[in-house]
Amino acid sequence: MDVWLLLLLGDPDAAAPLLEECYSLCRRFGDEGQLACAVQIRGFAALLAGDFDSATDLLRDALTRHRQIGQADRAWITLFQLAMAAVFNDDPGASALCEQCVSICEREKLPWLRSYALWVSGLDEWRQGHPAAAKMMIREAIKFKAAHNDHLGIAQCLEALAWITCDAERHTLSQPLEIWRSY
Structure with missing residues (x-):
C-alpha cells in the first residue's frame, strides 16, 4: 500500500x-x-513515468496472472490501466482494450468503474480523430461520476474535454500527452 500511495503522491524514487x-x-x-499485484504496480509505475512500452508489457503480464488465479476485480483495474497505456502509446489494440473495459462494466453493472472505462474510451476516440464521439463518452462518464461524488474523476473528464476542444481548434494530440508525461 505504501508503494501505491507514494506513486499517487508523485514520488516514484521513494516507491522504487x-x-x-x-x-x-x-x-x-x-x-x-x-x-500479480506487484507486477501490476510495476506496470502502473511505468505508466505514470511515461514508459508506455514497459507499462504495456508489465500490465499484460499482470492481467494474465490475475485472470489465471481468478482475481476478477484486480483484473479489471489492470485492464483499465493497460487500456490507458495503450491509448497513450498509440497502440492499435487500444480500442479493443477500451471496449473490454466498458463491456465488463456493463455486464457486471458497475457504473462508477464504467465512468473510468468511458473516460479512457473517450480519449481513444479522440486519439483516432473522432472528437464528437470522444466528447459524448466523456460527458456520459461525468454523469456516472457525479452520481458517485467522484470529484477527482469529474476533474479528469473536464480536463479531457478541454484537451479535445483545444485540439479541434488549433493544438495537436501530442501537447496534452506531453503534459501527462510531465507529471
Missing part, C-alpha cells in the same frame, strides 16, 4: 525500492496473488 522489495518477496515466497 519498496516496490522491488515487494516483488522480490512475492517471488521468493511464491504468492501468485501478491506477485
Whole structure:
C-alpha cells in the first residue's frame, strides 16, 4: 500500500525500492496473488513515468496472472490501466482494450468503474480523430461520476474535454500527452 500511495503522491524514487522489495518477496515466497499485484504496480509505475512500452508489457503480464488465479476485480483495474497505456502509446489494440473495459462494466453493472472505462474510451476516440464521439463518452462518464461524488474523476473528464476542444481548434494530440508525461 505504501508503494501505491507514494506513486499517487508523485514520488516514484521513494516507491522504487519498496516496490522491488515487494516483488522480490512475492517471488521468493511464491504468492501468485501478491506477485500479480506487484507486477501490476510495476506496470502502473511505468505508466505514470511515461514508459508506455514497459507499462504495456508489465500490465499484460499482470492481467494474465490475475485472470489465471481468478482475481476478477484486480483484473479489471489492470485492464483499465493497460487500456490507458495503450491509448497513450498509440497502440492499435487500444480500442479493443477500451471496449473490454466498458463491456465488463456493463455486464457486471458497475457504473462508477464504467465512468473510468468511458473516460479512457473517450480519449481513444479522440486519439483516432473522432472528437464528437470522444466528447459524448466523456460527458456520459461525468454523469456516472457525479452520481458517485467522484470529484477527482469529474476533474479528469473536464480536463479531457478541454484537451479535445483545444485540439479541434488549433493544438495537436501530442501537447496534452506531453503534459501527462510531465507529471
